[in-house]
Amino acid sequence: QVQLQESGPGLVKPSGTLSVTCTVSGDSLSRSTWWSWVRQPPGKGLEWLGEVFHSGNTNYSPSLKSRVTMSVDKSKNQLSLKLNSVTAADTAMYFCARAGVGVGGFDYWGQGILVTVSS
Amino acid sequence: DIQMTQSPSSLSASVGDRVTLTCRASLNIKKYLNWYQQKPGKAPKLLIYTTSNLQDGVPSRFSGSGSGTDFTLTISSLQPEDFATYFCQQTYDTLMYTFGQGTKLEIK
Numbered sequence: 354q355v356q357l358q359e360s361g362p363g364l365v366k367p368s369g370t371l372s373v374t375c376t377v378s379g380d381s382l383s384r385s386t387w388w389s390w391v392r393q394p395p396g397k398g399l400e401w402l403g404e405v406f407h408s409g410n411t412n413y414s415p416s417l418k419s420r421v422t423m424s425v426d427k428s429k430n431q432l433s434l435k436l437n438s439v440t441a442a443d444t445a446m447y448f449c450a451r452a453g454v455g456v457g458g459f460d461y462w463g464q465g466i467l468v469t470v471s472s
Numbered sequence: 473d474i475q476m477t478q479s480p481s482s483l484s485a486s487v488g489d490r491v492t493l494t495c496r497a498s499l500n501i502k503k504y505l506n507w508y509q510q511k512p513g514k515a516p517k518l519l520i521y522t523t524s525n526l527q528d529g530v531p532s533r534f535s536g537s538g539s540g541t542d543f544t545l546t547i548s549s550l551q552p553e554d555f556a557t558y559f560c561q562q563t564y565d566t567l568m569y570t571f572g573q574g575t576k577l578e579i580k
Contacts, residue, residue: 389569391516398559398571398572398573398574399508399516399559399561399571399574400571401561401568401569401570401571412566412567412568414568415473415568448515448516450515453518453521456518456521456525456527457504457506457521457522457525457563458506458508458518458521458522458527458561458563459506459508459516459518459561460518460521460527462515462516462517463515464514464515465515
């Protein structure tokens, strides 16, 4: 059974760097599929942030491209999201998700982690 | 970016009702449209992919249709567990996936 689990600091200071890790179990990051990050501000909709392939190739949302870095650590079966120069507008629930293999859309999601940007 | 617009933003309905939610794309996205259900405090759950394909384990009362710019999600007979927020997502633009703003389905 595939499971994704986000972890990281729940509080980040303005202008700092947000870091979230997604640990994947029941699947291998070497599988030929993309792994995405999605966020959701409290009470609002979903925003796709970008995706990373097991090779390290990435696609980032144009609106965040200058501030975001996504990577894969296959030895630990983990994904990493880093977002720098954060402001209160970056306060959100952050999810990792797997692009379905042979299935459109994201078929597995982590439970999410709430990251608050505040001093 | 391809903009996705869902309507209505909220909908009140009763158990047993048939409901239809709509999603419109700003460009032709062919059939690259997915639907998710999200309950409070939970991650989204994939219901339907590529317009009309039911994800494994999803009840058959859910169905999807459409193509191009106009898509619908239909629930044939609402069950208590269906009251949630529903999001559409386009995966046509593989460099920038976008979601609709959501439709909140509430109990009347």
